[in-house]
Amino acid sequence: MAGYLQALAGGILVGLASWALFAGLGRIAGVSGILSTAWVRSEESPWRWAFLLGLIGGGAVFATGGAGLELAAPRPVGLMLLAGLLVGFGSVLGSGCTSGHGVCGLGRRSGRSLVAVVTFMATGFATVFVAASPIIPKA
Numbered sequence: 001m002a003g004y005l006q007a008l009a010g011g012i013l014v015g016l017a018s019w020a021l022f023a024g025l026g027r028i029a030g031v032s033g034i035l036s037t038a039w040v041r042s043e044e045s046p047w048r049w050a051f052l053l054g055l056i057g058g059g060a061v062f063a064t065g066g067a068g069l070e071l072a073a074p075r076p077v078g079l080m081l082l083a084g085l086l087v088g089f090g091s092v093l094g095s096g097c098t099s100g101h102g103v104c105g106l107g108r109r110s111g112r113s114l115v116a117v118v119t120f121m122a123t124g125f126a127t128v129f130v131a132a133s134p135i136i137p138k139a
Helices: 002-025 031-038 045-064 077-093 098-107 111-131
Strands: none
Touching: 002 098, 031 045, 031 077, 031 098, 098 111
């Protein structure tokens, strides 16, 4: 039962954080957009870096604070880096990442985000269906 409460608390915190960023700065908490524009020197760079460091730092605090998380790479590091680059490419291609469209876009009732989220979910379902299929041999 504790896992469900942690998931609920995490979802509430993500929602509150995205609302606070929008209410306070008028900015959307799409991580790919924040990351891609943090490199550009402007008056908005400091809050972007603080946001990104908070994401990384928050995860590190919970991982080292005995939250029951393992710090082991499930796949080779090179493969995971390649996967991360592909996700970044997809974020640029889709004009936003899953967090931006799912959390922030749907909250603003964006039709484009609704289409994006339905596409993400359908692709995820199809991938799991194919990957878990008894017809396809496992490696």
